[in-house]
Amino acid sequence: xxxxxxxxxxxxxxxxxxxxxxxxxxxxxxxxxxxxxxxxxxxxxxxxxxxxxxxxxxxxxxxxxxxxxxxxxxxxxxxxxxxxxxxxxxxxxxxxxxxxxxxxxxxxxxxxxxxxxxxxxxxxxxxxxxxxxxxxxxxxxxxxxxxxxxxxxxxxxxxxxxxxxxxxxxxxxxxxxxxxxxxxxxxxxxxxxxxxxxxxxxxxx
Ligand code: GDP
Numbered sequence: 001x002x003x004x005x006x007x008x009x010x011x012x013x014x015x016x017x018x019x020x021x022x023x024x025x026x027x028x029x030x031x032x033x034x035x036x037x038x039x040x041x042x043x044x045x046x047x048x049x050x051x052x053x054x055x056x057x058x059x060x061x062x063x064x065x066x067x068x069x070x071x072x073x074x075x076x077x078x079x080x081x082x083x084x085x086x087x088x089x090x091x092x093x094x095x096x097x098x099x100x101x102x103x104x105x106x107x108x109x110x111x112x113x114x115x116x117x118x119x120x121x122x123x124x125x126x127x128x129x130x131x132x133x134x135x136x137x138x139x140x141x142x143x144x145x146x147x148x149x150x151x152x153x154x155x156x157x158x159x160x161x162x163x164x165x166x167x168x169x170x171x172x173x174x175x176x177x178x179x180x181x182x183x184x185x186x187x188x189x190x191x192x193x194x195x196x197x198x199x200x201x202x203x204x205x
Contacts, residue, residue, distance in 0.1 A: 011074045012050040015085070017067040021111060025070055030084040031118045032197055035109075036125030037133060038091035041155040044184035045125060046071070046086055049193060056088055066090050066105055068112060084201065085118070093135045113148060121200040122150040123193070126179070128157050129164075131171045140175065151180060151196055158183040 018024050036042040046056035055071060069088040089112065090105050097105070113122065122143055126136055131154075143150045154172055157165055165181070172179040180196060182189025 009075045010051060012052055012055055012086075013072050013074075014055060015070040015072050017069050019067050019108075021115070024068070024112075024116070025072075025085060028118050029072070030120045030201055031070075031087050031116065032084060033087045033089055033113070033119055033122040034125060035089050035122055035139060036091060037093035037127065037130075037135065039094075040091065040125045040127045041184055042088065042091060042125045045123075045153065045155050045182065045193075046088055048182075048184040048187060048190050050086070056086075066101065066108065068108065084120075084197075087112075087119075092139075093133060110142075113143070114146060120149065121197060122148055124150055124152050126152060126154050126172065128154040128160055128168050128181070131168050132175055137175065140177065149200060151193075152177040153189070153193060154179040154181050155189075156183060156185075157181045157188055158185045 015025060016023055034042050034046055043056040050056075050071070050073065056069070067090065071086040071088070072083065073086060074083045089109055092102075092105060092109070113119065124136060124140060124143070126132065132140075140150070140152070152172060154169060160168060169179055169181060180189050180192050182193060
C-alpha cells in the first residue's frame with residue numbers, strides 16, 4: 001500500500017499477524033518492535049510514523065489482539081532505511097484479560113524479544129499522561145537485563161499543557177531514560193523517532 005508520508009516514497013504493507021514464531025517473516029530484514037500498555041497509543045504512533053492512517057489497527061477494545069503484526073516498510077530515502085519491519089506486539093496491562101491470557105501474551109512477547117535475531121530496536125511507548133506504570137518498568141528492566149536496545153517514547157503529548165508536559169518528562173527521566181516526546185495527533189516527534197530508528201539501523205550494520 002503506497003502511503004504519502006513525510007518521508008517521500010515510503011511503501012508500507014501489512015505482512016502477517018503471527019500467533020507463533022513459525023509464522024514470523026524469514027527474510028531477515030531489520031525489525032523495529034513497538035511495545036506498550038493497551039491504549040498507550042501504539043497503533044496510532046505506528047500509523048503516524050508510516051504516514052498512513054488505517055494501517056495499524058487502532059482499537060477501543062484493548063487487550064484483544066494476542067498476535068504479533070508485521071508491517072514491511074520499503075524505500076524511504078530520507079529515513080536512511082532501505083527496508084525494515086515494524087513489529088506491533090500485543091498491548092499489555094489490560095485488566096480484563098484472564099490470567100491465562102496474560103501469561104500467554106507474556107510468553108509470546110518474551111519469546112520474540114529473547115530469540116528474534118533481526119530485532120534491532122524496541123520502542124517502549126508510554127502514555128504521557130500516565131508516565132511509567134509498573135509493567136512498563138518491568139519491561140524496561142527486562143530489556144536491559146537481556147541487552148536489547150530500546151527507546152522510550154512518551155506519546156499523546158498534545159493532551160498535556162506545558163507544565164504537565166515538563167513534569168511527566170522529568171518523571172520519565174528519573175528512571176534513567178531520555179524520552180522522545182511525540183503525538184500521533186499533531187505529528188510532534190515523528191521525525192525524531194525516525195531519526196533515532198535510522199541511527200540504530202546504521203550503527204548495527
Ligand atoms: P494502542 O492500544 O496502544 O494501539 O492505542 P491506540 O493507538 O489505539 O490509541 C488509544 C486511544 O488513544 C485512541 O482513542 C487514539 O485515538 C488515542 N490516541 C493515540 N495517540 C494519541 C495522541 O498522540 N494524541 C491524542 N490526543 N490521542 C491519541
